[in-house]
Ligand SMILES: Nc1ncnc2c1ncn2[C@@H]1O[C@H](COP(=O)(O)OP(=O)(O)O)[C@@H](O)[C@H]1O
C-alpha cells in the first residue's frame with residue numbers, strides 16, 4: 001500500500017518536473033537518480049533513472065562533495081559545472097534539499113541546471129575583441145614612440161632623415177585613424193543591424209559613387225575599373241551611404257589585393273529567385289585578378305580582424321574590419337555576400353540584395 005503510494009507520488013513528481021524547461025534531476029539519499037525531466041536527458045547524454053549522479057552527471061569531486069554537504073545539512077548550494085559534451089557546456093547548478101515527508105520518502109535532492117554557455121561565449125568574444133583592438137592600436141603606437149626617440153637622438157640634426165621619419169609617423173597615425181574610423185562604423189552598423197531599411201535607393205548612383213572613390217586608388221596601382229551591366233538598375237529598399245560603403249570596401253580590397261596593372265570588373269544584374277536569397281535580387285559582383293584566397297580562409301573573411309596575410313593588409317593600410325562592416329550592412333538589408341576565389345587567378349565578391357522590402361513577420 002505504502003509502496004504504491006510512493007510510486008504514485010514519484011509519478012506526480014516526474015510529471016511536475018517534466019513541465020519545467022530547464023534540466024531538473026531528483027536524487028535519493030544514495031545519490032541515485034529517481035527522476036529527471038527531458039531537458040536533463042538532453043543535457044546529459046545517457047542519463048537514465050537508477051544511475052548514480054556520479055556516472056550520469058559528473059564524477060567531479062567538487063560536485064559530489066556539494067551533493068554530500070546538502071544531504072548532511074539541508075541548505076541550498078550552487079556551483080558551476082563544466083561538461084565535456086556539447087563542446088564544453090557550462091551549467092550553473094543549484095542543489096536544493098527536498099523534504100517531501102512521508103509521501104516522497106526517497107527524494108532528497110533537487111538539482112537544476114542553468115546553461116551559462118551562451119553567456120560565456122559573449123564574454124569570450126568581448127575579451128577577444130578588446131585584446132585585438134588593443135593589439136592593433138599598440139603596434140602603430142609602438143612605432144610612433146620609436147620614431148620620436150629616433151627624431152630626438154640620431155635623426156635630430158639630419159633634415160633628410162627627419163623628413164623620412166615624419167613621413168613614417170604620418171603613416172602610422174593614419175593607420176590609427178583608419179582603425180578608429182572603422183571601429184566606429186562597425187559599432188554603428190552593428191547597433192542598427194536589426195532595423196530594416198525603409199527608404200528606396202538608386203543602385204546606379206550607389207555604384208557610380210563607389211567607383212568614383214575607388215578609381216583614384218586603382219589608378220595609383222595602374223589598375224582599370226570596368227563596369228558591366230545595365231545603367232538602369234531598378235530602385236530597391238536600402239540605405240544609400242551604407243551601400244556605398246559596401247562597394248567601396250569591396251573595391252578597395254580588389255585594388256589592394258588584386259594584380260598590379262590588372263583589371264577590376266564590377267558586374268550588376270537582376271536575378272530571378274534562383275539565387276542564395278531565394279527571391280528576386282540585384283546581384284553586384286566585384287572581381288579582381290589577384291592571387292586569390294585559400295578555400296579554408298574564405299568562411300572567416302568577414303570575422304573582425306581576420307586577415308589572410310597580416311603584413312600585406314597592414315602595408316596597404318588595412319584594418320581587418322572592412323568585410324565585417326560589409327557583412328553587418330548586408331544583414332540589415334537582408335542581403336548576402338558570396339565569395340569565390342581561384343588561387344593564382346583572382347577572387348569574386350558578389351553581393352545579393354533583395355529587390356522587394358522584406359515581408360513583415
Ligand atoms: N579581393 C581580395 N583578394 C584577396 N584577399 C582578399 C580580398 N579581399 C579581402 N581579402 C582578404 O580578406 C582580409 C580581410 O579583408 P578586410 O576585412 O577588408 O580587411 P583589410 O582589407 O583591412 O585587411 C584581407 O586582409 C585579405 O587577406
Ligand SMILES: [Mg+2]
Nearest residue numbers: 253318322323
Ligand atoms: Mg579591406
